[in-house]
Amino acid sequence: MTKHKIYTMSFASVYPHYVTKADKKGRTKTEVDEIIRWLTGYSQEELETQLEKQTDFETFFAEAPQLNPSRALIKGVVCGVRVEDIEESTMQEIRYLDKLIDELAKGKAMEKILRK
Template sequence: MRLEKVFAIKWASLYPMYVKKVESKGRTEAELIEVIRWLTGYSAATLKKLGSSETDLETFFAKAPKFNPNAGLITGVVCGVRVEEVADPLMRKIRYMDKLIDELAKGKAMEKILRA
């Protein structure tokens, strides 16, 4: 998939898939929000509001209140790609989020997911 297509994915279509993924593995939407909040700085209320908007991933990350400076500690493979080797900065942020949500769904402890 071309990067432009990935960047154009609507948050409102992606977020419910994230919720379904973590809940099917016994985690909660509140935990998902905590993980996304840690990475992006968005409040729970703003994330809920974005869930019914036309915001795409490019805008979602561009308007993030505070991208976590510890995001660089996120390493590993997601979707067959090593996140720390992703060249495009926006795509790397998207992969960081995917990796954190994968860790949540796999039952990893929250303090480890949040690199505490």
């Protein structure tokens, strides 16, 4: 089976789209970064290093210091697919992030987005 194209895309090439999506709805880059750090365990400095290195999505999630155990609480539909039903782990991590960014753009409170 061939890998999905998103796996080889650089995380840095998609990151500005996350920020733009949030910004259009009055949210901030800082909130986007907080979500990414919460999900992956990267520090802000480590996140910036991954962006500078143009790390691909597969490596970005594979090298994540500490994937948040609460991410299993993320439920819902992204691109017509329920995130909790995705069997391939890397794709599920990518869709978790997409879902969190969607929630941010929809005005959900950070405490709820971060499953506190």
